[in-house]
Amino acid sequence: MYLIEWGFWQMATESETARKAYEAEMTPAEKRTRNDFHEADLDEEIHFHCVSESPLVRGPVYAFNETFMDMRCGGSEEKRGLITLVTLGGVLPGIAFGTIISGGSIWLDFTQPESSSFLTVILAIALALASGSAMYFYSKYGIKLSRLEMLTSRHLLIRFNRKTQQVHLHRPSYCGGIVTFPWKTTGSTAINPEDDSLSLGMRLGLVWHPSRTGLPHMEMALLGKQGQGGSELRDEWEFIRRYMEEGPHAVPRPRLSTQLPSPVQAFSAQFEGLGRFFRKSSWLFKVVLLMVWPAFVIVGTGHWLSLLLCWRPRWPKVIREAGMPGKPVPPVTTLSDYPPAVQERLLANADRWQLKTGKRPTNKTRKRSVPQ
Incomplete structure (x- = not known):
């Protein structure tokens, strides 16, 4: 890691913004030690x-x-290994499962409209939005953490x-x-x-x-x-x-x-x-x-x-x-x-x-x- x-x-x-926020949380003793x-x-x-x-x-x-x-x-x-366990054991399987289920539900609603209802359509859309949001946030923020110990130099x-x-x-x-x-x-x-x-x-x-x-x-x-x-x-x-x-x-x-x-x-x-x-x-x-x-x-x-x-x-x-x-x-x-x-x-x-x-x-x- x-x-x-x-x-x-x-x-x-x-x-500059992140630095000001960090320095604002420092105690006077920490500031003196850092500059000493x-x-x-x-x-x-x-x-x-x-x-x-x-x-x-x-x-x-x-x-x-x-x-x-x-x-x-x-x-x-x-x-090292904690991020790998969370990523392979929780995050990626969760995203994959949600994507497969939501994609299958939407496909059934289009191909077999007689078996769908308003409730199933709403659930499929909600699951698709949740899976898409999880995939977006992981690709934007989570993958940076995963690469601290995966798909990088050994x-x-x-x-x-x-x-x-x-x-x-x-x-x-x-x-x-x-x-x-x-x-x-x-x-x-x-x-x-x-x-x-x-x-x-x-x-x-x-x-x-x-x-x-x-x-x-x-x-x-x-x-x-x-x-x-x-x-x-x-x-x-x-x-x-x-x-x-x-x-x-x-x-x-x-x-x-x-x-x-x-x-x-x-x-x-x-x-x-x-x-x-x-x-x-x-x-x-x-x-x-x-x-x-x-x-x-x-x-x-x-x-x-x-x-x-x-x-x-x-x-x-x-x-x-x-x-x-x-x-x-x-x-x-x-x-x-x-x-x-x-x-x-x-x-x-x-x-x-x-x-x-x-x-x-x-x-x-x-x-x-x-x-x-």
Whole structure:
């Protein structure tokens, strides 16, 4: 499910009316927190020094070699399948059933008028209007939600190319599209040991701030599996950092995952980040989990159907060949790469990411937040 990425892109391209409505609902404390980010904070949080002595990637990793490494992105992968179940189990069958019944009733009224009555005609028209309205609203609004996990790329991908020292994000256009950034503009949410307590249930977050990329908006990627606490996220960031800075020989070789629609991936995703919590939980909690196992089976089945109904993402040729001898280096993403209408929206929301000049006052600490 690409709900977080879709929502973040919608915020970056928000209309003036929608933005005013959103800001009107914010509390004064939320407004202060959003605008409380200094230039010095960014300098402290974007660095490439060692942050862990035990680099380890938890995956899924799809490719790993001397040139590049591909990993899975996605901020709510464990929730994938819910939209698929609602769409295939309720919305589409309901629309199809209503259309068939109303169409059959209208056909009988025309071909066998002697058997029809005023009541049957009214019921057929009402059912046809209801089915038509449902089809209209689903095609206008619902299909956008369905495509967050159906009939789209099977996974969001991130590629680290150490030969070109670039990072590439592979996403559908409605989540920001395919973009390329220099490696040295990459920021991480797993830099400070004091944030380790926040890693439970969280994913490693990478960010690209406009002050480093030259774009009018901030980009974000949430990598791999949910953390189980401790320093897992710092270990994962250290793995990526050493791979890009030193090479594949500096990190343990990861186990590669398949990009095929595996049922193992579908069912195991629901338990990401729960291993350590489950081991330390009481026996009563474990019994409760055993009692609700049918729900896990249903959601896992929906997740697998969602994978089956998607296609394997494919990088553009220039990114696939990047790092090979004699091949060009992919151009870094700029504002001109977006359509004019999107450029206008991005520029209109550029002030969201502005930094305060200078350093933070010594007697004032910044509240940290880690994206899921």
